[in-house]
Amino acid sequence: MFKNIVARIKAVMYRMGLIKGVKKLAEHKDIQVNEEFYKHIDDWKALYKGYFSAWHDISYTTISGTKKRRMATLNMPKVVSQELATLIFNERCEINISETSLSENIHNVLKDNNFIKKFQDYLEFKFAMGGMVIKPYVAEDKMKLSYVTADCFVPISWDHDRIQEAVFPNEFRRGDKKYTHLEWHVWEGEEYVIRNEVYENKGSDDLGVKVSLKQFFPNLEEETRIIGYNRPGFVYFKPNTANNFDPASPLGISIFANALDTLHSLDIAFDSYQREFKLGKKRILVPDSAIKTVVDPETGKVSRYFDADDEVYQAFNMGDSEDKIHDISAELRVEEHISAINSLLNLLAMQVGFSSGSFTFDGDGVKTATEVVSENSKTFRTKQSHENLIEAGIQELVGAIVQVAELYDLFERPAKDYEVTVAFDDSIAEDQNAEISKQVQLVTNGLTSKKKSIMKIHGFSEEEAELLLKEIREDSATATAEGIDFFGMNRTSGGKKNAEVS
Incomplete structure (x- = not known):
């Protein structure tokens, strides 16, 4: 009863202006990111989901008057994002860590969190919306990985290396009221501070008034101060594509951000193709x-x-x-429509970084042709370009996991430096036998070292390659000695055999 009275008093005070709400998130702290950029993210998200009202809600005129309908769509934003994510990261990819005990601990964390499947899903979201975030944390004495999409991440400060501070907004409803949970990650001197706040929204554009955190998240602390962190408690991943919408922003853009006109034309052509059968x-x-x-x-x-x-x-x-x-x-214009759609698909492929002919339309649906890709193709170069940033992000993620594990005494940081490498699946370019043959030829002709070839074939780190090379040399030396003894070739200094065959 008392809580209800207080709530009513607060509501009255809010209407009177005695309690000020936060109008916008940017007014809450010195946030340098342009809020208008998030309008683009919303558009990319809508296109990825397959329904963008500005395009797909159309009006048309009939004898009986104006009517509305929803345009048919090929949903190519979903297709290209999924295809690129699948090409880059799958169950064949390996994360190699040079320090043995750390490698075991990290792989246990990744396995417990179903990392392979989740990471591939969020790579797809990253390509569609321009970015995504992974936050390691501990719950019930276990390391967890939390994934965040681009629309729920706002950077606060950054340098040339990484985003240093950020806030994670999350909207939710209780009854007819809308609330916003803000999770701040900021530096205050040497301390890394995580704050949690909840705001009750009173209007369509307002963030609202701060309310009690515990009534919604009883297990969350309002503030946590950490000493000893050497990096942020989150890792931001973005496509390896320059942000031409806001060059000063650290945020990434969707892989189809500069292909919107083509995507719109594709949906118009496909919608016309469908209606050709109805109207014709x-x-x-x-x-x-x-x-x-x-x-x-x-x-x-x-x-x-x-x-x-x-x-x-x-x-x-x-x-x-x-x-x-x-x-x-009327005569159906099926071939004309298919030809037009395929020409637009080739244009889209070029704009998002795929080779011409990667996507084709045969009347039944869109087919992909990325099963076998040559190393000098545009698709393969695009794949490798994105892999560079993904590998750097995974290296950052391992570092973030290590510092959280050290904070909660889950496992210790290695005493010496370690190396993290990612062996991506390049089987789309050529099979493993072809790669081995190529490396053997390079070593034979003196164009590369055995160690470099081992690193390329197995995806090993330099230390792992050295260990394997040492084992190969030892096995080779043993095999040679055994072969000499087996064939009775071990001769005395006089040149005669030690054992004569009768």
Whole structure:
């Protein structure tokens, strides 16, 4: 009862202006990111989901007046984002860590969090919306990984290396009220501070008034201060594409951000292709008198010359020629539509970094042709370009996991420096046998070292390659000695065999 009274008093005070709400998130702290940029993220998200009202809600005019309908879509933003994410990261990718005990601990964390599947999903979201974030944290004495999409991440400060501070907004509803949870990650001197706040929204544009955190998140602390962090408690991933919308921003852009006109044209063409069958269906004009009922004078049976319920027939008052029947069926332009859609798909492929012909439309749906890709193709170069940033992000993620694990005594940081490498799946470019043959030829011709070839073939770090090379040399030396003894080739200094064969 008391809480309700206080709530009513607060509501009155808010309306009187005695309690000020935060109008916008940017007014809450010195946030340098342009809020208008998030309008683009919302648009990219809508296109990825397959429904962008500005495009797909269309009006058209008929004899009976203006009507509305939803445009059909190929949903190519989803297709290109999924295809690129699948090409880059899958279950064949390996994360290699040079320090053995750390490698075991990190792989246990990744396995417990179903990292391979989750990371591939969020890579897709990253390509579609321009970025994503992973936050390691501890719950119930276990390391957890939290994934955040681009629309729920606002950077506060950054340098040339990484984003240093950020806030994670999350909107939710309770009944008819909207609330916003803000999770701040900021530096205050040597301390890394995590703050949690909840605001109750009173209007469409306002962040609202700060309310009690515990009533919604009883297990969260309002403030946590950490000493000993050497990096932020989150890792930001973005596509390796320059942000031409806001060059000063650290945020990434969608891989299809500069292909919106092409995407719109594709949906227009596909919508027209679908409607071609509806609007071009068979139609026959018959005299309106021919669909009237006729009574047989002898039997009294009522009948029609044509079935009035058959939509093929259209009644028309033809005047002098009312005894004629006209077939006005239009010729379907199927091939013309397919050709137009394929030309647009080739343009889209070029704009998002795929080779021409990567996507084709055959009338049943879009087919992809990225199973085998040459190393000098545009698709493969785009793949490698994005892999560079992803590998750097995974290296940052391992460092973030290590510092959280050290804070909660889950496992210790290695005493010496360690190396993190990612072996991506390049089987789309050539099979493993071809890669091995190429490396053997390079070593034979003195164009690379055995260690470099081992690193390339197995995706090993330099230390791992050195260990394997040492084992190979030891096995080779042992095999050679055994072979000499087996064939009785071990000779004395006089040149005679130690054992004569009788």
